[in-house]
Amino acid sequence: MIPLQLAALLMVGLAGTTVVLMRDPLRMAILNAVYALTLTILFLVFQSPDVALSMLVVGGIAYPIVLLAAIARVRSGGDE
Amino acid sequence: MSYLPYIVAAWLFVVGLYGIVTSRNLIHLAVCLTVTQSSTYVLLLAIGYKHRATAPIFYGVPVGSRAVDPVVQALTLTDVVVSVTVVALILALTVDIHRDAKTVDPDEIEAFRG
Amino acid sequence: MNRRARIAVFAVAAAGLTALLVASVIELPAFGHYQGAYGNQLNREAVAERHTTNVVTATVFDYRGFDTLGEEFILFAAVVGVTLLLRRHKDSEDHQEVLRKADDDRVRSDAIRVVGLLAMPALFLLGLWLVAFGLVTPGGGFQGGVLLAGSLFVVFLAAGFRPYAHLTPAHWADFAEGSGAAYLHNFLGSGTRGTLESDGSMTLLNWATAVEVTAAMVLLFSEFLESYVLPSVRPLP
């Protein structure tokens, strides 16, 4: 295993754990984007550029949009 | 060392489950579900990896070069799409539940007993 | 069952599950020493058979194209499902009314507008590029489609909900999603393998996927946005 892969793996493990342990939804949404980025890097060093791209667009666009919209909706609650 | 990627995958699977079981917020829970699912990406891609091999894209690389497994990558692509859809559905349910119950804590929603 | 008991039992169960998973993965071939025949065979033959340099795309759109059909219908069902779950009560509001009520007075700085208006076309072109060269280099219908939908979303960030809604009319998004999904049934086709027209069919499938994914993502984002922008239009039962 090359050092780059080792580093990426450890970062993925660490970031994944942090996401789960972070209980504040907004911070978690941001951490989740970071986690997606570490996965993207890992997939790149695993020679999987297609999956890395897919992870990048999903983690950078799709997740944040739906997560932030849901968080904002839930935060603004009780306004009806 | 040569099993570390697989161990990380197993770890992510269980950590995600831990998050789901202990979650007090459905949005948090939805993300924990994606962490559990991400373990399968890591596992699949780690399994298909080969040392000193290129990506299975023979663009500027001669055909017949040593390349990693393309099948696991195709499977992971499908897997990523699945995770987006499940998160979207759970978040939609969360928004609805919040409107009706004014809470997003799964332990406080009490529609069923027995 | 109270919370503490649940977590205590889970801790024991999770320890057991971890042990099981670890016991199984250490019997996999050591990392980097994979020998499976399936992927090797595709790597050897796909470039000649499919006239594409990206074997992953060839797998996604051809050898295992049927998985992709299922995958796109998962996305399709999820979008329909989210529309169902986030529907306004009894369709009492039509689209125009929704737009009229949209809260569009959020203050946005000029800087955001400028950045947004510059970023949007750049992202859009990048999305098209990802789709167009997906058969040759990394990328493809799915990745490009999400990026295209994302570039439209930038319009919401930079200019607000109303322009975004005008840019993504639900009728046409529905039409695009549905017809894109319908076209994908060509994944079922057989008898084209090995001929020159086959990579042509992959190109079309790639674009159909892009159309379907873009429309699906736009609809998905719109549903969540409407639930965020228009909380008050949804009456309590």
Next chain:
Amino acid sequence: MSWLLPLTVALPFTGAALGVALDHWLPEWVKQFPALVFSVATTVCAVLALAHSGSAPVHWFGGWQPKHGIAIGIAFVGEPLGAGMAALAGVLATAALLFSWHYMEEAPRLYRVLMLVFLGGMCGFALSGDLFNMFVFFEVMGVAAYALAGYHIEQLGPLQGALNFAITNSIGAYMILFGTALVYGETGALNLAQIGKTLAGHPPDALVVVAFTLILVGFLVKAAVVPFHLWLADAHAVAPAPVCVLYSGVMVELGLLGVARVYWTVFEAPFGMHAPAVRNVLLVVGVATAVLGAVMAFLQRHLKRLLAYSTISHAGVMLAGVALLDHVSLAGVANLVLSHGLLKGALFLAAGVLLREFHSIDELRLHGRGRELPLLGVLFGLAAFGLVGFPYVGTFLGHALIDDGGIELGHSWLPPLLMVASAVSAAAILRAGARIFLGWGPKHDPLLAPEPEERPPEGRGSGPLMVLTVAALVAAGLVASVVPGLQDGTEHAAAHFMDRQVYVSHVLEGKPVDVLPDVPAVVHRATDASLAYGLGAAALTLLVTLLGLSGRRIPNVLEPPVNVLKAAHSGIVGDYVMWLTLGTAVLGGVWILTLTNR
């Protein structure tokens, strides 16, 4: 005839896609038809595929036949049991759509589109011969089903039911995928026949055992087997009645088909020597599910929830039948799936009619009110009676064959237990029917769990089309045990289903098979033992029904366990996932100790 197989997926998917694409351009009155047309067409294709399943046609998508003995594409295999499931899915989906012609008044187009995707997902899952492709269709079914469960978004119950359903089943799906990845790492194959071929002669090491456990648990979550069953009652209680027909009649059973398929095509090879270890564990789980489901059914007053627990009980009986690992019992399971699907479907639709007529589905509130609907009452009673297992009626053939298999293998303790389970769950349904349609029994019953009231659909009135659909399903379900030749046909089909070597050479090398040799169109006389168990079940059902109507309190001794049972079904998803993890760890642990060679 292999081209029929992909049509069972393509037709409903096309219908769904066109339904969305053309929605804004079609006039209102046209919109009703496409869903039904596509559903009927799918059913026709599936039935034709069943009729031609004797040669178990194999369809390779994209024409990618195996090359150098390696499967490179995805295959559908039209063997009789899978094709039969697809046909049943088509019939029940068509019945559900007919029933809901006037039933769904809110967002009907979205509902119909999701029903079509659901149908396509079920057909694809039933026919697929590829492990990853099974996961894909598992998710197609799942995503459509989760959304349908939450259809009544203005109430909390459906939302929570859908949420619990989505989370537990998604975790199950990820377990399947994790197991699939392990299998792929070991064998480099995804085609079931290819994996089975590669694993033949492979020792059952920890990897194979854990992969088996994970994949099995994923399917057992769908099949609602204890302790993975908790989501099912929540989802059934709240989903629209026509959707419940598909959940109970096909989706749950497809989980068991998944278990049976991966066991016999893949894992039978390494585990063959240790079959008793697999059999005993699954038998215990199956019987526990059958008994627990029956008891829980008896404690319900919410009619759909009661029916849901009865489905869990039947799923337990079916799992016990699969667990015997014997072709006669497997044939029994196939017959049970057929008759149960039709009858349970009819019962759910009848519950839907009650909900529309009286705006309630609570057994105690409806006390005696069903007298206005005598025809529905008769149909309800007949359907419940069909589930008892009375000789030559309804589910009898299925029960009889499972019992025969059990006795033959020396598990003579099994039939009495299954008899008690099916009697208690049928008694629960009959008790509810007697209260609602005859006004028997007291109006209050402290035994029954309190239940939040389900808000009814907006519309009122039932219409003849709905009752007709119920009648057709009841009629078909009741005679399912006496169809000439069905017993022999399913036994041949089951024997073929279990033959891994024939499957491998048929799928990979194209060696022709003859699954269904000419069978005489006769109805066999049942064995004395199964006749006795059938009569016993009927007597016991009558007894328990009367007991339930007598309004007696349960003995004090039984109160604590009953309360524990009720408390375990908490509706809290964290608990459910905890049970899921625990069940997986225990199953895997037991099999690591008993299956691996060390």
